[in-house]
Amino acid sequence: MSTPLALPEEFADLAQFEDWALETWRERYEKRLASTVEEMQALYDAITPRIEEILSYCDRHDLAALPDEVRNLMFLLFSLCEASLPVEIWRQPRVPDSGAADLTMVAEPRL
Amino acid sequence: MAHFPKPAEGSWTQHYPGLGTGPISYRDSFDPHYWQQEIDSIFTKEWLCVGRVEQLSRVGSYFTKEFEWANRSLVIVKDQGETIRAFHNICRHRGNKLVWHDYPGEETSGYCRQFSCKYHAWRYALDGSLVFVQQEEEFFDLDKENLGLVSVACDVWEGFIFVNLDPQPSQTLTEALGDLATGLAGYPYGEMTQRYNVTSKINSNWKLFIDAFVEFYHAPILHQQQSTSEEGQKLAAVGFEGLHYELFSPHSMVSSWGGMAPPADPRMVKPMENFLRSGLFGPWDKPAVVDNNENLPPLVNPSGHRAWGIDSFLLWPNFMILIWETGWYLTYSYWPDSPNSHTFESSLYFVPPETSSQRVAQEYAFSVFKEFALQDANTLEATQSMIETGVVDTFVLNDQEVLCRHHHAAAREQVAAGRRPDSYPWMPAEVSA
Numbered sequence: 001m002s003t004p005l006a007l008p009e010e011f012a013d014l015a016q017f018e019d020w021a022l023e024t025w026r027e028r029y030e031k032r033l034a035s036t037v038e039e040m041q042a043l044y045d046a047i048t049p050r051i052e053e054i055l056s057y058c059d060r061h062d063l064a065a066l067p068d069e070v071r072n073l074m075f076l077l078f079s080l081c082e083a084s085l086p087v088e089i090w091r092q093p094r095v096p097d098s099g100a101a102d103l104t105m106v107a108e109p110r111l
Numbered sequence: 112m113a114h115f116p117k118p119a120e121g122s123w124t125q126h127y128p129g130l131g132t133g134p135i136s137y138r139d140s141f142d143p144h145y146w147q148q149e150i151d152s153i154f155t156k157e158w159l160c161v162g163r164v165e166q167l168s169r170v171g172s173y174f175t176k177e178f179e180w181a182n183r184s185l186v187i188v189k190d191q192g193e194t195i196r197a198f199h200n201i202c203r204h205r206g207n208k209l210v211w212h213d214y215p216g217e218e219t220s221g222y223c224r225q226f227s228c229k230y231h232a233w234r235y236a237l238d239g240s241l242v243f244v245q246q247e248e249e250f251f252d253l254d255k256e257n258l259g260l261v262s263v264a265c266d267v268w269e270g271f272i273f274v275n276l277d278p279q280p281s282q283t284l285t286e287a288l289g290d291l292a293t294g295l296a297g298y299p300y301g302e303m304t305q306r307y308n309v310t311s312k313i314n315s316n317w318k319l320f321i322d323a324f325v326e327f328y329h330a331p332i333l334h335q336q337q338s339t340s341e342e343g344q345k346l347a348a349v350g351f352e353g354l355h356y357e358l359f360s361p362h363s364m365v366s367s368w369g370g371m372a373p374p375a376d377p378r379m380v381k382p383m384e385n386f387l388r389s390g391l392f393g394p395w396d397k398p399a400v401v402d403n404n405e406n407l408p409p410l411v412n413p414s415g416h417r418a419w420g421i422d423s424f425l426l427w428p429n430f431m432i433l434i435w436e437t438g439w440y441l442t443y444s445y446w447p448d449s450p451n452s453h454t455f456e457s458s459l460y461f462v463p464p465e466t467s468s469q470r471v472a473q474e475y476a477f478s479v480f481k482e483f484a485l486q487d488a489n490t491l492e493a494t495q496s497m498i499e500t501g502v503v504d505t506f507v508l509n510d511q512e513v514l515c516r517h518h519h520a521a522a523r524e525q526v527a528a529g530r531r532p533d534s535y536p537w538m539p540a541e542v543s544a
């Protein structure tokens with residue numbers, strides 16, 4: 001990959017998690033299921049210590065017209081929402097005892 | 112030890128004498144004959160919620176609804192006069208399905224000026240009237256006036272769109288909603304347009320999932336790990352008690368405590384909840400439109416308890432509205448695909464976020480909600496398969512499961528009557544209007 005993920009300069013180091021910059025919940029959920037807890041822990045450890053800084057950076061932009069690099073940052077935060085559950089409580093990618101249960105997203109807000 | 116007061120009779124269940132306190136049979140949750148009776152006497156006779164007016168934002172917006180259990184497909188549309196109408200999704204020429212994309216069996220939505228049949232291009236206006244016939248002169252005595260789309264009873268309450276498959280519904284929507292029609296009116300549903308809509312095929316009878324959502328007795332146990340371990344153990348030791356239960360037969364409600372949004376002590380919740388100020392109870396910061404819950408609808412938070420967290424209303428037969436103290440709402444629908452399967456549909460509705468922080472807080476609330484839903488869904492399959500063995504015939508329900516007992520009983524009454532009964536044996540005779 002030649003061009004790294006576009007991110008605000010302050011957070012350029014997060015480009016290493018570019019394959020978590022996903023637009024839809026379904027993609028993020030599948031990425032979660034396909035990842036190891038260690039991989040999700042790395043994302044968690046990279047973002048959570050700076051989360052206040054990241055949120056206030058995003059809040060300085062109009063949500064209805066986010067520049068691409070801020071949108072990408074938001075997608076990383078959405079992926080963190082998804083990945084934090086295996087990291088903080090389950091210690092495994094899947095919800096325990098969820099078997100074959102699955103959800104189809106019919107409509108979701110988009111950035 | 113009761114933490115919250117119960118009615119004078121000593122229990123919520125005995126507050127409705129006639130509901131009984133004995134064990135109940137769950138044969139009603141797998142018997143194919145009974146399931147068909149439910150379809151015939153409940154689902155094809157009652158008003159069923161199919162969506163929100165916000166899904167039909169402009170003239171010509173439409174969506175389809177597949178009711179496989181009744182072998183029906185419907186189109187719901189906003190017509191030229193901005194009236195929301197429902198039609199059977201069948202062309203009057205030779206019966207082709209009128210509205211579909213790619214796969215005829217899949218639900219779809221979109222926008223059009225007219226409906227045009229894919230087969231021979233007959234066209235219908237948004238109010239269902241037939242407006243164009245290809246090679247009209249080839250037909251014999253064509254009575255176009257009487258070849259409009261077949262309409263389905265459709266009405267709107269508080270922005271929720273309902274249809275009724277009965278060609279002559281015995282009640283209006285307002286009559287069918289009874290006390291809930293005014294008791295739940297006035298909440299700013301229409302301001303909460305940020306919507307997450309999910310569906311899931313569940314291998315259980317439709318009533319079993321309702322059972323799981325009208326009792327919280329299971330919550331401290333099945334969902335224990337979702338809390339921090341110390342908090343989870345504490346919750347499991349205490350168990351669950353509702354603040355209030357009430358029957359508006361066939362409808363019902365349970366009011367429950369909350370208290371974790373925000374928590375008294377930040378150590379009670381997961382780190383992410385503190386980072387994002389959000390969790391299962393939704394974003395912690397209430398939107399302005401709920402006015403600090405000063406103007407809740409009359410039936411919401413009936414006990415007025417300061418620990419109030421959420422009210423769950425079951426709008427008979429298969430629709431639930433959950434109003435959260437934090438200022439958002441959630442709906443569930445359960446569509447009975449077969450005696451031992453159903454389609455679960457849920458929507459989370461938030462006020463549109465103004466900032467990125469608010470947007471992320473909502474996303475996290477969805478993420479957490481979905482973990483609970485997946486746990487619940489899979490447990491149901493395990494329950495369904497075992498009750499079907501018939502090894503155990505009857506099951507015991509406690510007082511916190513009064514709404515499960517009621518919901519099965521209300522279905523039984525309606526199946527016996529073949530239609531919505533005029534009264535229920537457990538309800539007081541003088542129901543004041």
Ligand code: FES
Binds near residue numbers: 202204206228231
């Ligand atoms: S079936 Fe629709 S136009 Fe012929």
Ligand SMILES: [Fe+2]
Binds near residue numbers: 329330
């Ligand atoms: Fe649950």
